[in-house]
Amino acid sequence: MTEPALLSVKNVSVDLPTPRGNLRAVDQIDLNIGAGRTLGIVGESGCGKTMLSRAILQLLPKKAKLSGRVMFDGQDLVRLDPERLRKLRGRSLAVVFQDPMTSLNPVLTIGTQLIETLQEHLELDSVAAKWRSVELLGAVGIPAPQQRLMQYPHQLSGGMRQRVAIAIALSCEPKLLIADEPTTALDVTIQAQILDLLAREQRRRHMAMILITHDLGVVAGRTDDVAVMYAGRVVERAPTPVLFKKMHMPYTEALLAAIPKIDAAPHAPLPAISGRPPDPTRPIQGCSFSPRCRYAAGRCYREKPLLAASESPDHQYACFHPIQVTAGVCA
Amino acid sequence: MLGFVARRLLYLVPVLVAVSLLTFLIASLLPGDLAYVILGDQATPEKVEALRHDMGLDQPVWWRYLGWLGHVLQGDLGRSFRTGQTVLQAVAERLPVSFELMVLAEIIGLAIGVPFAIACAVRSGSVFDRFMTGTAFGMLSVPTFLSAILLIYLFAVELRWLPATGYVPFQEDPVGNLRFLVLPALTLALAEWPGIMRVLRSDMIATLQEDYIAMAKAKGLKPSRILFVHALKPSSLTLVTITGINIGRLIGGAVIVETIFALPGIGRLLVGAIYTRDLIILQGAVLLVAAGFVIMNFIVDALRHPRPQDPLWPRLSSASTRMSPSVRSSGRAG
Numbered sequence: 001m002t003e004p005a006l007l008s009v010k011n012v013s014v015d016l017p018t019p020r021g022n023l024r025a026v027d028q029i030d031l032n033i034g035a036g037r038t039l040g041i042v043g044e045s046g047c048g049k050t051m052l053s054r055a056i057l058q059l060l061p062k063k064a065k066l067s068g069r070v071m072f073d074g075q076d077l078v079r080l081d082p083e084r085l086r087k088l089r090g091r092s093l094a095v096v097f098q099d100p101m102t103s104l105n106p107v108l109t110i111g112t113q114l115i116e117t118l119q120e121h122l123e124l125d126s127v128a129a130k131w132r133s134v135e136l137l138g139a140v141g142i143p144a145p146q147q148r149l150m151q152y153p154h155q156l157s158g159g160m161r162q163r164v165a166i167a168i169a170l171s172c173e174p175k176l177l178i179a180d181e182p183t184t185a186l187d188v189t190i191q192a193q194i195l196d197l198l199a200r201e202q203r204r205r206h207m208a209m210i211l212i213t214h215d216l217g218v219v220a221g222r223t224d225d226v227a228v229m230y231a232g233r234v235v236e237r238a239p240t241p242v243l244f245k246k247m248h249m250p251y252t253e254a255l256l257a258a259i260p261k262i263d264a265a266p267h268a269p270l271p272a273i274s275g276r277p278p279d280p281t282r283p284i285q286g287c288s289f290s291p292r293c294r295y296a297a298g299r300c301y302r303e304k305p306l307l308a309a310s311e312s313p314d315h316q317y318a319c320f321h322p323i324q325v326t327a328g329v330c331a
Numbered sequence: 332m333l334g335f336v337a338r339r340l341l342y343l344v345p346v347l348v349a350v351s352l353l354t355f356l357i358a359s360l361l362p363g364d365l366a367y368v369i370l371g372d373q374a375t376p377e378k379v380e381a382l383r384h385d386m387g388l389d390q391p392v393w394w395r396y397l398g399w400l401g402h403v404l405q406g407d408l409g410r411s412f413r414t415g416q417t418v419l420q421a422v423a424e425r426l427p428v429s430f431e432l433m434v435l436a437e438i439i440g441l442a443i444g445v446p447f448a449i450a451c452a453v454r455s456g457s458v459f460d461r462f463m464t465g466t467a468f469g470m471l472s473v474p475t476f477l478s479a480i481l482l483i484y485l486f487a488v489e490l491r492w493l494p495a496t497g498y499v500p501f502q503e504d505p506v507g508n509l510r511f512l513v514l515p516a517l518t519l520a521l522a523e524w525p526g527i528m529r530v531l532r533s534d535m536i537a538t539l540q541e542d543y544i545a546m547a548k549a550k551g552l553k554p555s556r557i558l559f560v561h562a563l564k565p566s567s568l569t570l571v572t573i574t575g576i577n578i579g580r581l582i583g584g585a586v587i588v589e590t591i592f593a594l595p596g597i598g599r600l601l602v603g604a605i606y607t608r609d610l611i612i613l614q615g616a617v618l619l620v621a622a623g624f625v626i627m628n629f630i631v632d633a634l635r636h637p638r639p640q641d642p643l644w645p646r647l648s649s650a651s652t653r654m655s656p657s658v659r660s661s662g663r664a665g
Contacts, residue, residue, distance in 0.1 A: 059545050090551030097549075102542035107564045116560075117550045168550065 005032035005071075006208050007056070007176055012068035014051050014060060014232075021281045025051040027232035028068070030307075033225075035175065038202060038209045040219030040240065042255065043229035046277055049212045050098070052229070053180045056210075057095055058085060073175065091121040094174035096198075098181040100161035104153040110137075110164050111149030114171060121172045136167040140197060159190035163197070170201055176208045184214070195222060216256050220244060228252045231278055231288035234307055238315035248310070248322035251289045287320070295321045339629055350621040351403065355396050358614040364388070368608045369412055399614075408615035413607060418615030421600060426582075428498065429589070429596035431508075433581035435516035436523060437574060443520065444527030445570075449558055451528070452535035452566075464532070467525035479518040479591045486514060496593040515592040519585055523577055530573055534566040541565075575631030582627065583620035 014026035026048045033039045043049050054060050056070050058077055070077040072093060077085060097103035105113060114133040118124050124132065130149070137145030140163040153161055162182060169177055179198055183191035199222045202209045211223055219226050219240060227237040228249060236249035247253055257271040275292040278284050286301040287293070293300065297320075305318040366382040367374065383389050387398065402409065408418035416424075447467075451460040487495035493514055501508040538544065539562055547561045586598035593599075597620060604613040 054545075057549055059548055086551045086553070088551065089549055095546075095549045097542055097546060099542060103546045105543040105547065105561050105565070108561070116552060116556070120550070120552055165546075168546075 004034075006035040006037075006073060007210075008032045008071045009052075009056065010069040010071065012052070012055055012066065012070060014048070014055050015065040015067075016051075016061070017063055017065075018281060023280045024232055024283065025064075025280060026055060029229075029232075029234055031227060031234065031237075033176070033208050033210060035208055036206045037225065038199075038211060038223040040223035040226040041210060041212045041229060042214065042216050042219055042226060044214055044255070044273075044277065046280070047229045048232040048280075049214075049229055050180055051232075053095070053178050053210070053212055056178060057089065057093065087121070090117050090174075091172045092175040093178075094169035094172070094176070095178045095180065096162070096165050096169045096182045099185040100153075100158055100165050101185065103165055104161055106153055108152075109149065110151055110153065110156070114149070114164070114168055117168055117171050132171070133167075136171055137164070139201070140164070140167045140170070141193075142167070158186050159194065162186060162190075162194055166194070166197065166201070170205065173205060174207055176210070177202065178210045178212070180212045181214065182211075183218070191218075198222075215259065216252075217259050228255065232280060233288065233318065235289065235319070236317040237307070238317075242312070242315050246315075248315070248317040249319050250293050250295050250321070250323055253323055254292075287318070295323065297321060336633060339632060343625060343629060346625055347622055350625070351400060351618055352396065354614045354617040354621070355399060356392075358610045359392055359395070361608075361610070365608070365610060403615075403618070408618070409611040411609050411612045413609055416612075418612055418619070421612055422597065422616055422619050425595055425597050425600045427501075428594055429582060429585070429598065431501065432512060432515055432519070432585065432588070432594065432596060433578060435512055436519035436581060436585075437578060439516055439520035440523030440527055440577075441574070444524035445531060447524070448528045448531035448535060449563070451532045452539060452562075453558065455532075455536045460532075464529070467528050470521060471525040473521070475518060475522055475585075475587050476591060478521045479515075479588060482514050482518055482521075483591075496591075498594050511592075511594070515585070515588045515594060518588050518592075519581065526573060526577075527570065530569045531566060534569055535562060538562045538566040571634060572631055575627055575634075579624040579627030582623045 009029055009031040012026060012029050013024065016023040016025055029052060031039070041049050041052065051060070051064075055066055056072075056077070058066075058070075058080075060066055066078060068078070072088070075084075075088075077088075080088070104110075111130070111133060114136065115126070115129045118129040118132055119126070122129075133149060134145045137148055142148055142160060142163050148156070148160075148164075153164070156164065162185075166182075177198075182198065183194050186194060195218060198209065198211070201207075209223075211219060213219060216226075223240050225237065226240050226243050227234045228243075228251065229235065230251050236243070236247065236252050238247075243252070247256070251273075254271075254273045258273055260270055273292055278288050278291065284291070286299075286303055287296070287305050290296040290300040299320050303320075305320050307316050307318045309316045310322070364379070364383075365386065365388060366379045370378060370382060380389075387395055390398075399409070406419075410417040411421065414421075447463055451463050454460050483495045486493045493510055495514070498511050499507045544557065544562060547557045552561070583597055585596070586602055588594070589596040589598035590602060597616065601613065601616055601620075603609070604616065
C-alpha cells in the first residue's frame, strides 16, 4: 500500500485480568487499512476479533489493559483525550455491533437513536435531522421509514434492527466503519442482504470498512484484503484474491475446509477443525495452532513463527511449514 | 391492557374484603367493652345493656361485620362517638397533611438517592462507591425517631432555622407550611434514600454493561446523555416499584414522625383513635389506608405491565429481556 493508511494498528496487545490469570486476548497485532479499502478479519470464536475491534474503538472493558498504538487519521486513539475521541466516534469512526437485539436501546425510539447521533456531530436542526433520518432509513432498505422513526426496537425484526444500526453507523458519513460480525445473529436468508447492503454503501460512500466474521466465505467477494486471526494473533494476511488462490497457513486452509459446501456428497462428514483453540490464559511455547495442525513438526512446538512475507510483500503468514497447494475455491 | 386492568381490579376485591374482615376483627377483639368506654366505669349494668342493644353489640360478630360492610359499601364508614365526626371527614381532614409529607419525603429521598446511585454505578468498585454503599447501609439502620431527634437538635435547637413542631395548612401560609414540613419530610427521606440508592445502583451497574451503552459510546454521545437518557430509564424498573410501595406506605401516615413533629396527619389520627378507643374511627381509617396501599400497588403494577406502545418500558414486552450476567459475559467473548 503506497497511500498513507487511514487506520494503522501498531503492535496492539490486549490483556484481561481473569481469576485464572492474565488472558492475552490480542497479541501484538499490526494492521493497516487505507481510505476506501475493505479489510476482512476472519477467525473462530474466541480468537480476539471482537477484542481487537473494541481496542480500535477504545471500548474495552474497564479492567482490560491495552498496549500499542492505534493511529487513525494521524491521531493515536489510545492517547487521545476523551472529548476529542468522543467527537471522532460516530463522526468519522463508526461501528455496527454483532447483535442488533442488544445493540439498540430498548427504551428509546428508532428516531431518537438516529437523530441524537446526527445532532451530536452535524449542525442540524431537528427538522433537518428528522428528514435525514428518513432518508437514511430509506437508504438501508427500510420500508415506510417515517413510521419507523416513532417505533421502538422491539417492534422491528432482527434484520430490520441491524439495518437501523447500519443507518446509525452511516449517518455521519464515517471514514471507517467497523462491522463486528454484523450477520452472525441474523437468519441466513437475511445475512446476504445485510452484507450486500454494507458492501454497496461502502462503495457508494467511499469509506473504509473492517468486516469481522468467522466465515471465510463472507469475506470472499466483499473485501480487498483478509487477515486471518488465531489465538489473538494475525496468522496470515493477503489481498483477498491472492489468499483464496494460494493460502499458506494450514489454519486458513482448515477454516475454509470447514465451511459446508452445497455440492458435497450427502452425509459426508464436515472437515471440522479438531480440538479447541488454546486456553488464552496458558500461552503455549510454540505455534499456537501446532496442537491442532496436521503439518506440525519439531520446530512448530518450540518456537513461535512470526508474521513474514514470502514471495510477494503483500502476502504474509506465520508458519514454518506453509502449504504450497493451490486451493480450489476461488473468490 | 384493558383486560389486564379489569383482571387486576377483580383481584382487588378479595384483598379488600380480607382487609376489611381483619380490621373489623382486630377492632372487635380488642379487650374492653365499647359500651363501658362510652358510658364510663360508673355506668349501671342496665344502662350498659341498653346501650349495647342500641349499638347492636349483643349481636354475633359475623352479623355485625356484615352490617358494617353493608354500610361501608354505601359509603358510610360510621362516625366517632367522641367527636361526632364521620370517618370520611376525619380522614379527609388529615389526608392532605400525610399526603404532602409523603410527596416531600419521596422528592427529597429521590433527590438524594438517584444522583448518588448514578455516581456510584459509574465508579462501581471505587473507594467512593464503597464509602457510599456503606453509608447507605448505616443510614438504613438508623431508626426514624433517632434521626428525627438529631435533626430537631441540629436545625431547630442549635441553628434555629426551622420550627421543631407544629403545622399550618398550606392555604393559610404556604411558606410556614413548608417550614413545618421540611424536618419531618427530611427525617422520612433519610430512611428512604438508602433503599432507592442501592436498588438503582445495582440495576444501573447491570445496564452499563449492556451492548447498547457501548453503542451509545461508539456513537460519540456526551457522557451525561449516555447516563441520563440511555442508562437511567432502563435501570429504573425496580426504582419505580419501590417508590410506589413507599408512597403507598406513607399515604397511611408516618406514625412516629407525625407524633414527634406534632403533625395532624393520618398517623396521628390512628394513634389517637387507639388511645381513646375510638374503634369506629380506627377500623374505618385502617380500611381506607389499606385500600389506598392496595390501589397504589395496583397502579405500580399497571405501570410495569408491558404494552405494545409502552411509554416507560417497551423492553418488558420484547423477547430480549435482561440476561443473567454470566450469559451476557460469555456472549460477549469471541
